[in-house]
Amino acid sequence: MGFIWALIIGGIIGWLAGLILGRDVPGGVIGNIIAGFIGAWLGSFILGNWGPVIGGFHFIPALIGAVALVFIVSIVLRSVRRSA
Numbered sequence: 001m002g003f004i005w006a007l008i009i010g011g012i013i014g015w016l017a018g019l020i021l022g023r024d025v026p027g028g029v030i031g032n033i034i035a036g037f038i039g040a041w042l043g044s045f046i047l048g049n050w051g052p053v054i055g056g057f058h059f060i061p062a063l064i065g066a067v068a069l070v071f072i073v074s075i076v077l078r079s080v081r082r083s084a
Contacts, residue, residue: 002056009055010036017066023074035073039066 014032017039018025025031040057043065051060 005055006057007033009057010034010040012036013039013057013059013062013066014070016063017070020063020067021070021074023070025070026073026077035066035069036062039063039069041065042069 011029011033014025014035017035018032025035027034036057040062043061043063044058045065047061047064049058049061051058053059
């Protein structure tokens with residue numbers, strides 16, 4: 001049950017990051033989950049572990065990391081589309 005809860009929270013974090021930036025995360029639900037997980041890792045690596053823990057994620061650093069990740073991915077995808 002803990003793994004399913006982590007998938008749900010990871011998806012919510014990725015979805016919120018997309019909403020904050022006003023950009024869709026590529027891959028839909030799976031993309032949101034991946035962005036949430038990688039964003040949680042990135043945010044915890046850069047900002048440390050602090051804030052409320054929800055579903056095994058330190059929510060604030062995870063959300064900040066996911067926003068940064070979605071921003072970087074959107075810039076990369078935009079540059080790839082322009083060059084193609």
